[in-house]
Amino acid sequence: MVHDAAATATAESRSAGSEIRRGELAAFLRSRRERITPEQVGLPRGRRRRTPGLRREEVAQLSTVGVTWYTWLEQARDIHVSAQVLDAIARALLLDRSERAHLFALAGAIDPTPASECTGIPESLRLMLERLEPFPACVQNSRFDLLAYNRTYRLLMCDLDQVAPEDRNCLWLAFTNDEWRSSLVERDETIRLMAAKFRAVMAEHVAEPAWKAMVKRLEEASPEFREIWARHEVIRPGDKIKVYRQSRVGILRLASTSLWTGPQQGSKLLTYTPADVETQERLGRLHEMSLAAEATTEAAAPARV
Secondary structure (H helix, E strand, O other), rough: OOOHHHHHHHHHHHHHHHHHHHHHHHHHHHHHHOOOOOOHHOOOOOOOOOOOOOHHHHHHHHHOHHHHHHHHHHOOOOOOOHHHHHHHHHHHOOOOOOOHHHHHHOOOOOOOOOOOOOOOOOOHHHHHHOOOOOEEEEEEOOOOEEEOOOOOOOOOOOOOOOHOOOOOOOHHHHOOOOHHOOOOOOOEEEEEHHHHHHHHHOOOOOHHHHHHHHHHHHHHOOOHHHHHHHHOOEEEEOOOEEEEEOOOOOEEEEEEEEEEEOOOOOEEEEEEEEEEEHHHHHHHHHHHHHHHHHHHHHOOOOOOO
16 A cells, blocks of 8 residues: 555656646747748748747648647647657757757656755865865856865855855856845846756756645745846857956956766866966955955854853
């Protein structure tokens, strides 16, 4: 009986996850269809067009997929879609590489293997973070949670030691923490890209409670996030020069590098190196400040008996 109950619970959980994924797929297809004008794909606009972007039947025509079949996809019906059909739809909707990967992940054409999140940080990795100073470095999981960071990273955008552990998430801070937000020189573009990266990765975790809870929490706390999230933009992570406005040392131009810390890619080491001489000098000053802040914190702590 216990075994049967467990099996039933597992089946119901899988069914709920599939339903959520189909709903996300339906919303994604609608958002991509509505952004394309008929002129972009060589179709006449006509005089009585009230639908933003393409009509469903036009997408079906362009992808040589039955109208009913495509409509069922946008209605989140429980149907199996072949890789060939997904390929045709991706081409018809002019999806880029990131959007195409997102489409396939949501459709389950390639079975996703959810990566195990790394919650424990080995001492060797903590030592590496320390050795990288005065350069900022942190360990972050795929959900943008900050699992560990060195002293320079602690003060890079705000004093992370003053942030509650449950709030140490880069996406959460980018939308809700004033000091963190003011440090982003290209804030609008940065938060848009962060949300797009989060959505792309979430395709493999869409039914997991921790991911759903993060989205719900952000939607409740930030109208800006709700507006950006509704666009269904997706992009894969990449390394680039990042520019921050540190409140005490000024502008920092940093080259970022990501290194996965395990075979399942549950977390990654992010390192930041100076992109110019001024940044290198300012990082040295920031590191000195972090050492002073740490000493002050230790002095204020009650003596251990």
